[in-house]
Amino acid sequence: MAEESIIISVPKDMPVKRPREGEEVPVVLEDVNEKDAEYSISSVIPGWFSEISPMWPGEAHSLKVEKVLFQGKSDYQNVMVFQSSTYGKVLVLDGVIQLTERDECAYQEMITHLPLCSIPNPKKVLVIGGGDGGVLREVARHPTVEQIDICEIDKMVVDVSKQFFPDVAVGYEDPRVNLHIGDGVAFLKAVPEGTYDAVIVDSSDPIGPAQELFEKPFFQSVAKALRPGGVVCTQAESIWLHMHIIEDIVANCRHIFKGSVNYAWTTVPTYPSGVIGFMLCSTEGTAVDFKHPVNPIDDSKSDRPLKFYNSEIHEAAFCLPSFAKKVIEGKAK
Amino acid sequence: MAEESIIISVPKDMPVKRPREGEEVPVVLEDVNEKDAEYSISSVIPGWFSEISPMWPGEAHSLKVEKVLFQGKSDYQNVMVFQSSTYGKVLVLDGVIQLTERDECAYQEMITHLPLCSIPNPKKVLVIGGGDGGVLREVARHPTVEQIDICEIDKMVVDVSKQFFPDVAVGYEDPRVNLHIGDGVAFLKAVPEGTYDAVIVDSSDPIGPAQELFEKPFFQSVAKALRPGGVVCTQAESIWLHMHIIEDIVANCRHIFKGSVNYAWTTVPTYPSGVIGFMLCSTEGTAVDFKHPVNPIDDSKSDRPLKFYNSEIHEAAFCLPSFAKKVIEGKAK
DSSP states (O other): OOEEEEEEEEETTOOOOOOOTTOOOOOOOOSOOHHHHHTSOOOSSTTEEEEOOTTSTTEEEEEEEEEEEEEEEOSSOEEEEEEESSSOEEEEETTEEEEETTTHHHHHHHHHHHHHTTSSSOOEEEEEEOTTSHHHHHHTTOTTOOEEEEEESOHHHHHHHHHHOHHHHGGGGSTTEEEEESOHHHHHHHSOTTOEEEEEEEOOOSSSTTGGGGSHHHHHHHHHHEEEEEEEEEEOOOTTTOHHHHHHHHHHHHHHOSSOEEEEEEEOTTSGGGEEEEEEEEOSSSOOOTTSOSSOOOOTTOSSOOSSOOHHHHHHTTOOOHHHHHHHTGGGO | OOEEEEEEEEETTOOOOOOOTTOOOOOOOOSOOHHHHHTSOOOSSTTEEEEOOTTSTTEEEEEEEEEEEEEEEOSSOEEEEEEESSSOEEEEETTEEEEETTTHHHHHHHHHHHHHTTSSSOOEEEEEEOTTSHHHHHHTTOTTOOEEEEEESOHHHHHHHHHHOHHHHGGGGSTTEEEEESOHHHHHHHSOTTOEEEEEEEOOOSSSTTGGGGSHHHHHHHHHHEEEEEEEEEEOOOTTTOHHHHHHHHHHHHHHOSSOEEEEEEEOTTSGGGEEEEEEEEOSSSOOOTTSOSSOOOOTTOSSOOSSOOHHHHHHTTOOOHHHHHHHTGGGO
């Protein structure tokens, strides 16, 4: 196709990431400082943050940036925080939106209460990942919980969250929380058998530091760390985008978790395709019927009432569109 | 903020729409042919289609464009069809995505079967809007239906759909379909009282030609055109973006529909925020319990089985997150 040049204006303090090798990004950027560009906004709309990834080729979601508040490179990933025009503050890891103040409630409440409301009296809970603290905030709503362990690999995520997302990182203030900075895979291996009532795996996508959290050996460690009839909930991608990944995760889980294996999903506008899923499994022991929660939350006296989760939306989360049902539940036969 | 200029390359055959007055678009485009620019791709990422609207400020969803297949201006709106990289062909009206081949199933199946599966033996159905034919395709699955009237204001939408979206426009091939090109508001006023079992309002957003379809007089005409205990389903925006619009629609509907008034929602990745909602109301008469479908579809012998809808997802669609429940169902008290 014939091409012509167009001048666009880009704020000086907003560097633009160059595409990685093999990544298709249609904008040719000139005159950008190479060093700055490497670790910063993967923006194809100047003044906007655009999320482009080989995980969801051909589409991009963009948020208008008011101000970049933090940019850093940890030992594991690029970490960025910006103030958006209409979604509040936004946390980005390796160019992928992890949370926005406007819609984080949906993800945090669902990944936490889907498992914890499915068992009576959860006492010991382990969170893998989730360094922003939002899952901790939600676990802390459960009065029966006595111990909340969290293992996050990247201290920068914890520090940045405490600095910029106080309403999320508030989870760390609960006295039941024990923070471990380290590799979740190694942490789990060292856990005595049958320790936890519930494990929540709040990971990023299976490209980058979270890769192992989608593999079989990891699920085996989780199963071992759970008491009989204990439950796990792991972030499990989008039915619209990653059916092949989900199919693999479901197959792995059916192999390892001898209680029940279920897929649930919810809406998160700033995640690719607008939805995110969860694998909910239980180990052999007292049967767990995830679709009918037995441990509802009473937030009537809370000064931070639930924004998203309720018992009806819990049950609804397990109802799948036909195209997904065929793949996910077909495996059960 | 200090600004610097950057050269980007734009394919010559891809004109770029200038922002309307009052519309915030951060990219300053130079050297674009004014005339071309007015009626074409509202693209801020060259080579991509970006959906930017005052209806959802501060965010944009973009699809990579392989080829623009059609661009025209009807008496009512700008009409565009492009081949995207990963969502199939895409229909755009006034810069807003109406459907993509990849995810149209969710919208068409839900807006149709939520009302039609909620009443026994629907016979006469009216579709307002829906010129692409997808709703007709879904209505035609119901063997009890004898008459399907459709009133679409814009003939160009019908023609373009027949040319570029044969799997959607296939709905027009059903012999029960009667197409009327004209204003839905005027059409409804002329309908004899109590004519239809169901009315489906498949409109675009309340900015542009569809504006009146969100106002009280229109709902009054719908109620009049329905038999006692008849049902209506109208497109009703996103709980994440347009709670104030939804609140108004709900209030209008409660005033007019004396049977039941309900809000349901579903996922559509290429709609802003990834979800779209529906108002489901019935007129005074035999009670309709939308949440428990009485008229399931048997598609076991269909050569086009349902991709999205099933009875479980029907019931789940009425379960709302707490923040939406408070506004929508709070009104019922």
